[in-house]
Amino acid sequence: ETGVTQTPRHLVMGMTNKKSLKCEQHLGHNAMYWYKQSAKKPLELMFVYNFKEQTENNSVPSRFSPECPNSSHLFLHLHTLQPEDSALYLCASSHRTSGETQYFGPGTRLLVL
């Protein structure tokens, strides 16, 4: 138990669906992150939030839309995804973005049909 929770743990969706992934951290951290891990590939950083402000977007397609209403919660809104978007989506948090240890949630396993 790292203090970072993610829901749902598994999600199956069609290409026309809209769904959201939720992440919550109970560590009092100020920075939160979304990563994507496709099969047999290293983790890829998607978005970074620091004090609720997005500080990094690593050329992620607009069908992925993050939202950070406060420092404890992070969402990833999904719409019109493609089958190649099927992956493990991981949330992480850290005290700050500058060099602090990141703690990861268990991930959401997404399958797009």
Added chain:
Amino acid sequence: DAKTTQPPSMDCAEGRAANLPCNHSTISGNEYVYWYRQIHSQGPQYIIHGLKNNETNEMASLIITEDRKSSTLILPHATLRDTAVYYCIVRSRDNYGQNFVFGPGTRLSVLP
């Protein structure tokens, strides 16, 4: 790109020490060495980090060479639950916005 090089896989007998090497020959003076592991289909788990001194915690020990160009993660008594992919990452703690870059890591198999 990841700044580290690790062997793609290693085996270790249960109960023995697992020594996982990592090369980071281009490490900068202000960059720390971090180790994470990822058990199948779970989120990465933080293990340990260090700058230049050897470090030990309840999970592992980290040995960093004097020139800091390589390091070794030691799991003193490996168990089957230690089977995972282990990632070695170098990162500065004072560069705003610099993020962790995960390479392919080392897949450690602990054998009974």
